[in-house]
Amino acid sequence: MSKIRTDGIIFDMDGTIWDNIPVFAGSWTRAAKEMGYDVVFTPKMLMGLFGKTMTDIADASIPDSDPAKRYKTLELCEEYEMADLAVSDMDTTYPGLEDVLEDLSKRTKLYIVSNCQAGYIETYLERTGHGKYFTDFICYGDNGLGKADNIKGLVAKNNIQHPVYLGDIQGDKDACDKAGVDFIWAAYGYGDSIDSYVAKIDDISELKEIIE
Incomplete structure (x- = not known):
């Protein structure tokens, strides 16, 4: 598989970053x-x-x-x-996540867009100490907008020229289609199938290998 060139990786939350x-x-x-x-x-x-x-x-x-x-x-x-x-003292992040974030943040900017409630992303960042790896984030609870609109808004705000989104369900892919953003399927998450994608990973650690 050819490498993916990007100046901004946008992450989903549940089923992609962690499993609560x-x-x-x-x-x-x-x-x-x-x-x-x-x-x-x-x-x-x-x-x-x-x-x-x-x-x-x-x-x-x-x-x-x-x-x-x-x-x-x-x-x-x-x-x-x-x-x-x-x-809870349970570590609900997917194994190897921080190593991936540390590596990729040295090569490109990292972002989060989720349909979660306000404060949820902040809780993840504070709970894990991963805030240092991310440049920006937005969610449904912040403004009442769905994922497609928030992806488009974050891309425009941060002037991302070649964004790619990592998510785990068909709804994530549908949002990317509406936003005009390439989609990487996190097949280790909650979704059973996706109609199309530019890349598929079965473990979060594989993300390092497919990003240029």
Whole structure:
């Protein structure tokens, strides 16, 4: 496979940088029960939901015709997951991640765009100390915009001429298509298949080998 030339790698979060599902399954189930729903958020269920915007997740998983209550429930899920993550000592980043970030940050700029809630990316950076590797980041919770718009906005803001996005699900690829950005599939993440990609990696460590 030929090397990928880029002046900016944009990372997804869940299923690409780390996997918090072992922590969050209990958080979300507890929040749903508190709101009166008999919903058990299994790891498999969360794998199919993560990557969507929070409103889309609520619409897909909370059995209530009242959107306000669905979204309130997801807000509580977010609150509980952040609280549980704060007290967890589990390293949920994919093995070898920091070595990859350290290596690539010496060669190109690194960024994050996610559909997560506000504060989630900051929690990752503070929890891991990886903030020194990233130039900029943005998420759905910061401005209410979906991934495609945030990718385009970050690319324009940072004047990235040859961006590439690393994500794990078809929704990430669809956003890249809309944003006009090449897509690398993190096949070790949550997605079972992707319709097309410029490269595929089965381990985060392989990213170092395909970037020029």
